[in-house]
Amino acid sequence: MKRDLLIAVVVASISRIFADEIKDWLTWLSKAFIRWAASQFPKDQALRMEEEWLAHANDVPGNIGRLCHGLGCAIAALNLTDRVPLAVAVLLAPFLELLMPVALFIEFIKIWCYGSV
Numbered sequence: 001m002k003r004d005l006l007i008a009v010v011v012a013s014i015s016r017i018f019a020d021e022i023k024d025w026l027t028w029l030s031k032a033f034i035r036w037a038a039s040q041f042p043k044d045q046a047l048r049m050e051e052e053w054l055a056h057a058n059d060v061p062g063n064i065g066r067l068c069h070g071l072g073c074a075i076a077a078l079n080l081t082d083r084v085p086l087a088v089a090v091l092l093a094p095f096l097e098l099l100m101p102v103a104l105f106i107e108f109i110k111i112w113c114y115g116s117v
Contacts, residue, residue, distance in 0.1 A: 026063035033070030037077035049077075064102070 034057060038050030053073045060069045 023063055026067050030057060030063070030066040030070035033067075033074045037070075037073040040077040040081045 031054065034053045035050055038046045038053060040046075041049050053069075057066050057069050060066050
């Protein structure tokens with residue numbers, strides 16, 4: 001009985017550490033997508049695009065939502081700079097459309113369960 005309790009406590013602690021680590025990586029990854037997307041533009045536009053997209057990312061709720069925003073910025077940059085055919089961006093758009101409601105649902109559940117994000 002004591003062994004089971006000890007294992008449960010250790011697993012819970014380790015899973016919390018991994019969850020926090022993943023949360024930090026998602027934030028970093030979304031910013032990396034945005035910075036890469038902005039770098040695809042000419043120098044005179046790149047700084048402005050990065051600043052606007054990062055500011056918008058701060059307004060998006062949740063880390064998954066920010067990751068979706070970063071991916072969307074990357075797809076938009078490829079489309080706007082003619083780096084990839086529009087067909088590829090059109091193929092990826094439904095994936096992002098499905099992922100965004102899931103991200104919002106997860107944020108809603110967190111608010112409902114914990115009272116705040």
